[in-house]
Amino acid sequence: MSKKERSGRFNLRALLVQYKQGSHKDYDEFVNILSDPQTKAEDLRVYLRGIKENVTELNREFEDLVAVLLKLDWPHRELSVVREYQSLLVGLVCVHSYYLRASLRMLVKYFTPAINKSAPDTEVSMEIQQTNEAVFLNIHMVLKAILDSVPMSSTVLLPLLHDLFPFLGKAAYIQECYIRNLLQITTYLPSARQRILELVIDRMLKLDVRAPRQDIQETEGDEEDMEEGIVFDMDFEQDLTRDLENKDGCIFDRKRSDKPMTHREANILDVCMEMTLTYISNVCYTNGECNWEATKKLYREVLLVFDRLILPTHASCHVQFIMFYLCSTKLPICEGFIDYLWKKVQNPNTESVFRQAAVGYMGSLLSRAMFVPLSTVTACLDLMCEWIHLYLDNTSEEIVNADVSHHGPFYSVCQAVFYVFVFRNKEIFEWKKGHKWAEILNFQRIVTCRLNPLRVCLPVIVKMFSSISRMHQLAFCDTIIERNKRCILPVTSNGIGTSSVLTELDSYFPFDPYLLNRSGRFIIPLYREYKGSIEEDQELSDGEDDFLQEEQLSSTSESLPQSMSLSKTPKDFLHYGISPGFKHIQDIT
Template identity: 45%
Template sequence: MTPEVCNVSLVLHHWTQGETKLYDALIEVLNDPKLQARDLVLILQSMRGCVTQLDRTHEVLVGSLMKVNWPTQEESVIKEYRSFLLNLLSAHTFYLKAGLRMLVMHFLPDTSENGTEAETIALADKKFINIHLVLRAVSSLIPMTTTVLMPLLSSCCPFILRPLHHLQCFFTNLLQIPTYMPSLRQPILELIVSRLVQLDVRSPRCEIELTEGIKQEVDQVMFEMEVPSNYQGDNKLDTSEHVEAERLDVLMELLMKYIHDTAYKDDVCDWDSCKKLYRELLLVFERMVLPTCATSHCQFFMFYICSFKPVLADGFIDYLWTRFQNPNSETVFRQTSVAYIGSFISRAKFISIKTLKTCMGLMVEWVHRYLEQFSAETVFPDISHHAPFYSVCQAIFYAFCFRSKDILESKKGYKWAEGLHLQRIVTCRLNPLRSCLPLVVETFSSVTRIYQLAFCDTIIEKNKRCTIPVSTQNNDGFAVQTEILESFFPFDPYLLNRSGELIWPLYREYTGAAVSTLHGNQDMQTEDDDFLTEMENKVGPSVTPGPHLGFTWKPPTSTDFLNYGTSPGFKHV
């Protein structure tokens, strides 16, 4: 490289005179991947004195400088480049977008790097640190940085099927930005969760299980108590063979560790930080997760942060209940909200018995008020018109199946359960036992019969005899409508390995015994046709399973007998 090329002031002077030979040579030098560090330092030092001359007519020259791979070079290069870039962006804000895009693209790992794994990691760390130092300086120097940066982060975000290492690097760097640009934390979290949602819908439970060769027959696990030899009762599945599930697992772990590190300082919950983060995550949940169908795992970031403080769990339930009670909301959103409530209070170990009773009391009270609005002669079972009602009933039945032991062993628990007047709900004209999920109905019937809180068997048998398919005409001809509520339980068992380590200690599996069929006639129309759930240390009327009831009870061999669903909806059998 000739000395004239290093003198940018001379190069620009010749360019204004119409002589472009040196100008073209300078651009060629900057585009040379073998450009020496000392030569680059000379060019940057010379160019720093000519920043005011670099208007829009020199976009090609500036663009060549921005393509230089500077973050991993010698400290002298990094220092000069940082100084030049700050001077350029502050003098000409029309270069801000290009400068920020260049910085954001450096969030991705350099695939051309050679060397050992340790050397590659050290070089990447050095690059990321330098990028954030420059980005921090730019944000403090130019107030409009946050406005320009967020759209760039979204447009430069790698596609979800790019190599996992690329996704890890980019999202890790994204989560570093809020430390110096706190106003961007909520939109950055929204961007990350949007990608998690995309991965989640591409990796449903059934595919994860099929990939690992453990496709489960629901009746075998629930009733016959026979599990495949490669089924792990603790729901811990290796997702390495499912591409999307593996990415989802790693990124969920990354997000939840960020949530923990933000909310906790020295292993002590920082309430102010935790509360602010919770509010931002709740807004992200409302915008990205709640309206999305078929998610199985990404919603667990709310499950995780709610475990930090009881007041956060109460606030999450209150938010969902408020959405459900809003009559102006779409019916599907109301149903989804109450499905989250039922699944949350059933599965979360950190939900206290007081919160459980309060929540179930609100739902039961709403059901009774709903029934009082109609006379017995004018109301008929109809999912299309009473979908919110059936969704609340299913949430009540589901939660009662999971938490009946906790409820009835609590102080005055049996009296409180009697006060729910469950018999009125199951015998009402809207007939929720017909429209709720059969496995939930069967289990609820067993539990309530043991404690003589409700008697559902006669109604269940009548519903079985009276079930008639309903046909409706659409543009494609006739379609058969199902009479079963199409809903889902969002917090079904967590199947991802790495991130699951943070969820499983907080997660409640169904601990009642599997329901068992009775000996004899399979078409019995009395209580003998139902299933019983083991209840230890029962409160209220004592019923001991035994030969006098016509069957022999066997202990459970699986840990979660209500692990029969896939979100959204269950496999109907």
């Protein structure tokens, strides 16, 4: 048959007619030759052209022939074969939509490259990297053509991207390749960007919770040198991929710095975070200037993912820094995020656990972000203290004991105020009107109220706040702190015959120091480390950041409650209550 084919006498239509008439010999021989990996490139090219010319005949009766076509390892073949196959595949799914899912599934599977199973975490050779680059290029070209030609293809593609995501146990290189290709799809399928970002962030959250902060700190330093992570470019050929590149070229630059993490999950997460932050950077910035329209659109999409996935996930250490970095792009984005958090905190219809998580994010961002100006900090402290005083006005005077279960949001807001004030007090008091402004906050009423926030907030925060407020004569907490030490926290009923002791608030601050090496280049320049004054240093035996390190809390760790569980996502976020009303908010809505 190959002789016939090479001489131009190959006729697929005749084979199909013979098959329908009951003569299967030549057809079966053709299928076998087609599936043979030893078939020469020129022979295979002509076979594929013949099939393309008769693609309308390939109905369900010839599913076995289509199955062989979809199993061909075409991306690794010669360029002439690749081009012929791409043209055939696009024609096939356009004419016969029932082959669309199987075709897309075949394409997506190529986003997960095969590597040495005996040593999955070793460095992949440059030769294999280059081969995979060529494969990814071929896949994206035909995938874009299908998405452009078949309107329903995106609805079929997105579930496949979820279903074919590599397992968490797969090597870092495999995870990197798959996520990189997902992000590349967004350049020619922008309508699916939010769904794709949700897939990527969901995977990173799963890695994040498997790499606790304490484990990373214990693991790093065990190995001095690890092999450098794998990098590759995905530059498309100009003649066929002009749309993919956008006007600025590929969405990734592949500059890689610093060594990989020793902790396995942390290393994979570091690679994924670097890719994601690079992607955000290249979407938001053009030639070093912020592209405002593109940034606003991306912010809205990422905020929805944050609300659905990141906010409800407790004990993540790094993925939330995606929002941290996005907020750094432009002040209205940062203020919009704070506004979103504050509305959630105030909304009584939002579950208490989400209100507490939201104020934790708010306090942590105001404290840690170098890009948040003092004016925004003071505006937020004004609002939070106003809310606290209003809460106290509306609370019965009969309350005697602190009760976290009933007043959790109140205590969380108080703790956020203390936390932010401790971090930003130097700037506040360097401001000409800082002391006068701080007096208006009326800290003395807050610390002496019957709800007694100093009894519930974290001891380290209470100690620092007490020192600073006493130094500037804003509030005097020492007597209350000493009295609280002599008191036993109240017991509340959790059911018939059961009880539990209420202790301190949860110690989760979302933007605690960033530990990942390579992706840290995006975060560290924007990040504020705690630096106490001489007077504060005298109060604490350890002056290094972070002042909420676990070793400093070890003395109270036995009395701390289990971390709050954020297992449900909020149904909505309503817009009533006191809003920061930042002057830039309208620009991003």
